[in-house]
Amino acid sequence: MLIAFNKPYGVLSQFTDRSVPPRPTLATFGLPPGVYAAGRLDADSEGLLLLTDDGPLAHRLSDPRHKQPKTYWVQVEGSPTDDMLARLRAGVMLNDGPTLPAEATLLPPPALWPRDPPVRFRKTVPDAWIALTITEGRNRQVRRMTAAVGLPTLRLVRVAVGPHRIEGLAPGTWRKIG
Incomplete structure (x- = not known):
């Protein structure tokens, strides 16, 4: 499964945050269980974040050797x-x-x-x-x-x-x- 998500400003590209106070994460957007980000966007960046439950696909999308x-x-x-x-x-x-x-x-x-x-x-x-x-x-x-x-x-x-x-x-x- 591959998902396109429009990550808002200020949201971390992960599902958990251990900082105090916690920062907004992907966990609050109703994404399907078992997916994770294929690559990252900084909290102060916005836009397209791809998520998948397929490890090899995540690697192809995010590894610089594949030059996406x-x-x-x-x-x-x-x-x-x-x-x-x-x-x-x-x-x-x-x-x-x-x-x-x-x-x-x-x-x-x-x-x-x-x-x-x-x-x-x-x-x-x-x-x-x-x-x-x-x-x-x-x-x-x-x-x-x-x-x-x-x-x-x-x-x-x-x-x-x-x-x-x-x-x-x-x-x-x-x-x-x-």
Whole structure:
């Protein structure tokens, strides 16, 4: 079984949390028993999280050796230049080594659900949206990549993993896709 879930902002990509006070987890969304996340999204990231009860499928979806493309819509602080986008496309140097080349394009502001809490708006600082597709899955990689080219991430929404897309899923809802 494969499930597409639209993970809301602030929710952990796991079913339990031992911190005090506990943070919101996947356990509150009525997901079928026996499924677990194939990959992760940080608590402060939103969007498509795939869950499965099939170990080999989870491995194929999340292991970087299988190079599943993951597409993110990234709201960044600043105005991306052609040079900044070219650097993202070529791969950037992070503290744990260079990233693989990525697809990076400017994106008109997408029609997304409101985030709670909302992204802080500042009249004097422009922001923009980038569609960024990577084939790796390092810890906080997209945020570190945009920061490395001078564009701090304000909001991060994963919209696709391989052929699986988030269209039609409101935050906190899910559907079986396999």
